[in-house]
Amino acid sequence: xxxxxxxxxxxxxxxxxxxxxxxxxxxxxxxxxxxxxxxxxxxxxxxxxxxxxxxxxxxxxxxxxxxxxxxxxxxxxxxxxxxxxxxxxxxxxxxxxxxxxxxxxxxxxxxxxxxxxxxxxxxxxx
Numbered sequence: 001x002x003x004x005x006x007x008x009x010x011x012x013x014x015x016x017x018x019x020x021x022x023x024x025x026x027x028x029x030x031x032x033x034x035x036x037x038x039x040x041x042x043x044x045x046x047x048x049x050x051x052x053x054x055x056x057x058x059x060x061x062x063x064x065x066x067x068x069x070x071x072x073x074x075x076x077x078x079x080x081x082x083x084x085x086x087x088x089x090x091x092x093x094x095x096x097x098x099x100x101x102x103x104x105x106x107x108x109x110x111x112x113x114x115x116x117x118x119x120x121x122x123x124x125x126x
Contacts, residue, residue, distance in 0.1 A: 004039045007072065008100035008113040009049035012042070015070075016050070016063060022114045029112055034070045041075045041107060043099035075103045091121045 007030075014022035015030050033040060042050075047067070054063035079102045087098040097118045104111035104122055111122040 003036065004041070004107070004109050005033065006041045006075075006100060006104040006107060006109050006111045007046070008111060008115060008118060009042075009046040009096065010114045011112050012046075012050045012067070012070075012072070013053070014114060016054070016066060025114070030070055038071055040070055040072045041103055041109065042072055043096075043103045044074050044076045045096050045099040047072070047074050049096055075107075077103075077106070079103075079106065087121075091117070093118060093121060097121075 010022070011026050011029065014020040014026035017023060020026070030040070050067070051060055051063055054060045079099070083102055084095065084098050087093065087101055088095060091098065091101070093101065097115060100111060100113065101118065101121055103109075105125070111118070113119050113122070
């Protein structure tokens with residue numbers, strides 16, 4: 001198992017929401033990595049995406065605790081705007097997805113996502 005990975009928001013949102021269609025799959029992906037104490041990187045924008053629903057429900061502290069227990073590390077390295085703009089122009093992905101992709105590319109790590117277009121871009125190295 002890989003000791004370092006990059007997560008996009010969809011994976012963590014699914015993990016936090018037991019009613020999400022991808023919840024079981026997210027748990028099967030994330031729990032083993034958390035058990036082995038893997039480092040799971042997320043772009044600061046993607047962490048913010050994950051926190052929207054918990055903030056709306058007044059449960060942000062619980063969500064932050066889960067992220068910490070999973071081993072999520074906020075990657076707050078500022079990618080140059082041109083890097084993100086190029087990813088957006090080449091892939092057609094939304095900017096938050098480009099942020100996750102930029103972290104994966106910069107760190108040369110696998111990206112865990114349930115977004116098919118984002119996964120394809122990560123595999124192609126765009």
